[in-house]
Amino acid sequence: MKWEKNWIRGTQFEIWLEGLLSGMNISNLERNVEFYQGEKIHRQIDLCYEISTKKGTELVLVEAKYSMNGPITYELRDRKKKKQFDGRRSNPVYFDNLVDEIVERQDFVGGDYTCLVTNNRFEDKLKVKAEKAGIDIIDGKKLEEICNKDRRTIDKEIRSIKVKDYSIDPITKYLR
Numbered sequence: 001m002k003w004e005k006n007w008i009r010g011t012q013f014e015i016w017l018e019g020l021l022s023g024m025n026i027s028n029l030e031r032n033v034e035f036y037q038g039e040k041i042h043r044q045i046d047l048c049y050e051i052s053t054k055k056g057t058e059l060v061l062v063e064a065k066y067s068m069n070g071p072i073t074y075e076l077r078d079r080k081k082k083k084q085f086d087g088r089r090s091n092p093v094y095f096d097n098l099v100d101e102i103v104e105r106q107d108f109v110g111g112d113y114t115c116l117v118t119n120n121r122f123e124d125k126l127k128v129k130a131e132k133a134g135i136d137i138i139d140g141k142k143l144e145e146i147c148n149k150d151r152r153t154i155d156k157e158i159r160s161i162k163v164k165d166y167s168i169d170p171i172t173k174y175l176r
Contacts, residue, residue, distance in 0.1 A: 026051050047064065074099065114135045119154060
């Protein structure tokens, strides 16, 4: 099924990014983390880690978006429009674009920085809106620079990852 292939590629990309960040000496990195407020209200974060700054310990969130065909778009597809429940009230919160969804997740979990990463490219509107929202963007070209590898090599590495060799169970954290 198409969704299974997309899920597998997305998971492979998250695992690949985990390896990349681990290779950059980020030691407290976690993948597939579910942050809960109460028993049922939660948000899933692809990757996260803490850094020490002058302000203290700060939480960095990484949202991974793998694309096999074309840029990552600003607007969510109709079937992907998100309905999430706010922990402070029972009303659903709807998202029609990726930036608002990411900003809400960052606020929900108390993240200090968020980075949106793709193996491909981002639509211009998404880049502009993300910059205004304080979200860092890393596209396929920037990944090539960071890794000193071309996109085909990166894609080959991502596709070679055997998901069954890794834990895909979420890490659960409860917010106070």
